[in-house]
Structure formats: C-alpha cells, structure tokens
Amino acid sequence: MSVAPPVPRLPSLNALRAFEASARLGGFSQAAQELNVLPGAVAALVKKLEEDIGAPLFERRARGVRLTPLGERALPGFVAVFDSLGQTVRDLRREAAPRKVHIAALPALAELWLAPRLPAVRAKHPDMDISVTALEVPPNLKRVPFDLCLFYADASDRGATVISSDELLPVCTPEIAATLKSPMDLDKVTCLTDSAWSDDWRIWASRSVNGWEFVPKGPVYSLYSLAVQEALSGAGVLMAHRSLIEEHLRSGDLVAPFAMSVRLERPMSLWSLPGGRGNKAVDDVTLELKRLATLND
Structure with missing residues (x-):
C-alpha cells in the first residue's frame, strides 16, 4: 500500500509579509503603517512565524527590534519574492x-x-x-x-x-491690503498659517526684510485650502504659495500687499x-x- 508523502505546510502569507516589511523597514510600527494594520498585529504575526520555523527572527529590545543573524540571511530572499509578486500584480492590473x-x-x-x-x-x-x-x-x-x-x-x-x-508671498483681500503700508505692519494684523508649512512666514520675512525674525500671530490650519478660504473671506493675511492661489490673484479676490516674494527651494x-x-x-x-x-x- 503506497503512502503519499506529506505536503509541506507553508507559513501564513500574512505572517511572511509582516516579517518582510518589518525587516525591510526596521520595525513593527513602520511595517504596520505600510500594511495598514496595528503594530500589535504585525508583532503577533511575526511571533507566529517564529513559532512555525522554530527560531527567532528578531531580537526584541526596549528601543525596538533588530534582526537576528537568521533573519538577516532570510531577508534578501523575501524582499526579492515580494518585489516579484508586486510587479506581477501591477502587470496584471495594467493589462486589465x-x-x-x-x-x-x-x-x-x-x-x-x-x-x-x-x-x-x-x-x-x-x-x-x-x-x-x-x-x-x-x-x-x-x-x-x-x-x-x-x-x-x-x-x-x-x-x-x-x-x-513656486514662490512665497503674503496675500490678503484688497480691503486688508489697503491698511498695510510696509511689512512691519504685519505685526498689527491677523496672520494665517498652514501647519505643514509653518516655517514659511519665517523664510519669507528673513529673506525679504534683512533677517527680520517675524513671528506671525493668528490661527493655524491643518488644511491649506481652508487657510486660502479664510484669506478670501477677509480673516487675515496668508503666507501663500503663488502657484496655488494664482487664479485668485488674477481675479483680484486676493492681492499681494508687498512687492517682495521668495522663491521656494524645491x-x-x-x-x-x-x-x-x-x-x-x-x-x-x-x-x-x-x-x-x-x-x-
């Protein structure tokens, strides 16, 4: 009576992805961000993989994790496999x-x-x-x-x-602009700031007015489009990126009260x-x- 050989059982694909992403990116948190899951889920999957193969792949430390020698040797092969898999999926999507x-x-x-x-x-x-x-x-x-x-x-x-x-320049409604005679008058008005570009005011002021260390006073917005709408409504002076408010300058809804602008490095x-x-x-x-x-x- 013949006996069929046992079929090797592969570890969970999710566990393999969790290991590869963690090893490539340098930690469970970074892998969780890429895989769109919680860090605890990544850690659990990696732990299950280590149990399946019978050896640790990471050293757990207070400040994070580091690959063991076994994990380091395994990583290049897994990266190549998942790169190839990703390319194949992209090719399928492109053809479809x-x-x-x-x-x-x-x-x-x-x-x-x-x-x-x-x-x-x-x-x-x-x-x-x-x-x-x-x-x-x-x-x-x-x-x-x-x-x-x-x-x-x-x-x-x-x-x-x-x-x-692109370039930085303060903009506001014509009504507010009429009250501004020089950049120093910005100390007397509300200044609108985007949180992602909070340094823009400092950059413009220091390059336009001989190293002026201007600190804007006013609200900070997490969406630049919201800050633009506030400027259009007359809420204050916005430190603008010209390419993003060009149409408002052409229409006259916003104006640049000063001639100075600063070219962005990027x-x-x-x-x-x-x-x-x-x-x-x-x-x-x-x-x-x-x-x-x-x-x-």
Missing part, C-alpha cells in the same frame, strides 16, 4: 485596466493645483480613469499602488519633471513610480499636466 492612472499628491497640490486641471486632462483623454490620493509625504516603496507622484521635491534626486517653480515636481514606468497612460497624463502647467507660465 490599461488606461487607469493613480496619482499620489501633497494635499494642497491635489486640491488647489491638480483638481482644477483634471477636467482638461479627461477632456483630452476621455477614456482615462484617473484617481488621486492625498499624502503628506511622497511614497517611495516599490509596492505602492501609485503610478505618479506630485510633490514639492528636488527633481534631480528622483528623475522627476519640474512642473512649476519646485513642484512630477515623477513616475515603478508601477507607472513604461505605461502609455501615465506618459499621456504626464505630458498633459506639463502642457497645462506651461499655460500659466
């Missing part, structure tokens, strides 16, 4: 939906620069399916489900295309992630956004 493009963008750029231009992109490419996700920092991993990134960034570091240079840049490279739809969107950007130059 060849005209779908997913853009990751800084929230302010997504709302105030990209969104107003998407109708023109769709009009030029009506078969295109474009989605946008707002992120505070650019994704830089091989497996993120994005094709394009739009952020303020050094273009040379990422092989990016410069979409537009331009608005657009670049492809691994999932978007070699994709004609991504190239079409990139070319159209570049064309639309030049219309305001």
Whole structure:
C-alpha cells in the first residue's frame, strides 16, 4: 500500500509579509503603517512565524527590534519574492485596466493645483480613469499602488519633471491690503498659517526684510485650502504659495500687499513610480499636466 508523502505546510502569507516589511523597514510600527494594520498585529504575526520555523527572527529590545543573524540571511530572499509578486500584480492590473492612472499628491497640490486641471486632462483623454490620493509625504516603496507622484521635491534626486517653480508671498483681500503700508505692519494684523508649512512666514520675512525674525500671530490650519478660504473671506493675511492661489490673484479676490516674494527651494515636481514606468497612460497624463502647467507660465 503506497503512502503519499506529506505536503509541506507553508507559513501564513500574512505572517511572511509582516516579517518582510518589518525587516525591510526596521520595525513593527513602520511595517504596520505600510500594511495598514496595528503594530500589535504585525508583532503577533511575526511571533507566529517564529513559532512555525522554530527560531527567532528578531531580537526584541526596549528601543525596538533588530534582526537576528537568521533573519538577516532570510531577508534578501523575501524582499526579492515580494518585489516579484508586486510587479506581477501591477502587470496584471495594467493589462486589465490599461488606461487607469493613480496619482499620489501633497494635499494642497491635489486640491488647489491638480483638481482644477483634471477636467482638461479627461477632456483630452476621455477614456482615462484617473484617481488621486492625498499624502503628506511622497511614497517611495516599490509596492505602492501609485503610478505618479506630485510633490514639492528636488527633481534631480528622483528623475522627476519640474512642473512649476513656486514662490512665497503674503496675500490678503484688497480691503486688508489697503491698511498695510510696509511689512512691519504685519505685526498689527491677523496672520494665517498652514501647519505643514509653518516655517514659511519665517523664510519669507528673513529673506525679504534683512533677517527680520517675524513671528506671525493668528490661527493655524491643518488644511491649506481652508487657510486660502479664510484669506478670501477677509480673516487675515496668508503666507501663500503663488502657484496655488494664482487664479485668485488674477481675479483680484486676493492681492499681494508687498512687492517682495521668495522663491521656494524645491519646485513642484512630477515623477513616475515603478508601477507607472513604461505605461502609455501615465506618459499621456504626464505630458498633459506639463502642457497645462506651461499655460500659466
């Protein structure tokens, strides 16, 4: 009587992903952020994997975890496997939906620069399916489900295309501007600040008025678009990024009370992630956004 050999049982795929992400990123918390789960769930999955293989993969320490020699030897193989798996999934999605493009963008750029231009992109490419996700920092991993990134960034570091240079300048309604004779008058009015760009006031003041150490007095907003709306309603003076409020300057709803502006060190840049490279739809969107950007130059 023949006996079939036992089929080897592989560990849980989720446990393997938890180990690979934790080892690659340097900790359970970082892996949890990438996998969109709680750090405790990642730790539990890694612990289960260690029980399955019969040896520890991480050394637990008060300040975090560190790979054991066994974990270090295993990591390159797992990274290669999950990179290959991710590429295969991207290829499947691209073939299934060849005209779908997913853009990751800084929230302010997504709302105030990209969104107003998407109708023109769709009009030029009506078969295109474009989605946008707002992120505070650019994704830089091989497996993120994005094709394009739009952020303020050094273009040379990422092989990016410069979409537009930008500059800082205070803006407000004409009524408020009429009360401002010099930059020093900003001490007497409400100043509006975006929390993500809280240093913008200092940068503009120090470069425009011989090292002036100006401290703005007024509310701070977590959404730049909300700060813009407050400026439009006459709530105070906003330290603005010109590219994001250009239409309001053209209409006269907002004005620049002073002639001084400061060029941002990092331009608005657009670049492809691994999932978007070699994709004609991504190239079409990139070319159209570049064309639309030049219309305001």
